[in-house]
Amino acid sequence: MTTPAGPPVAVVTGAGGGLGAVTATMLGELGLAVACVDIDEVAAKRTATELGNNGVASAAYGVDITSESAAGSLVDAVHADLGQVSHLVNIAGILRRTHLADTTADSWRQVMDVNVTAPFLLTQAFADDLKAAEYGRVINCASFAGTRGYEYPAYAASKAALINLTSSLMFDFWGTAVTVNAVAPGAMVTPMLDRPAAERMAAKTPTGRILDPDDVAAVIGFLAGRTSRGVNGTTTVIDGGASLLFSYK
Structure with a gap:
């Protein structure tokens, strides 16, 4: 493989x-071609179109990333459209705001499938590409909830598992x-944010504000580089220091 x-x-x-x-926009600005993957194909195409309008080589894929067969098909599609992959950035995730008594087995499995199994499957699928690259990068999006527990157990457990998967995959x-x-x-500040609680969470953060996506993308950009x-x-x-001293509750 070359x-x-x-x-x-x-x-x-x-x-x-x-x-x-x-993150896709930031990586494009850093000179990477970007394969935009989302279960919502229309949304993926919107991002890819914006990248293309800015001169970034890009393509969009509407994929259920929890499917092993879909992961294999994605490899072939990205190879055909853009080439071999050097960077895998697993951002996709879901949060179910349910406590123990309200969490069904099916809901638990869905959270685990999206937040843990999908990054595993995609890393496995693109492993040969990553190893063949001049420098390969896998970057996973976990959560502070995976480092200390959280009131929604499926989400917290899935992110803790992703953190351990990250250190184990090396x-x-x-x-x-x-x-x-x-x-x-x-x-x-993303669609996942509990907006009614945002002001309270900002007040419990030493920096006095909750994150913008740019704050996190900047760190991803560093991790993506040589x-x-x-x-x-x-x-x-x-997290602006929030989890060191406080709880968002």
């Missing part, structure tokens, strides 16, 4: 909106130029 002649290619899941769209890329890292945002080669198996909490 490295493609064009720009390095990043696959970004959840690229249809929120942090995923901001063993599979031992001896290569691939690094695997995660970011763990706190409250952030100069981050010494950072591997880590999870960076990005």
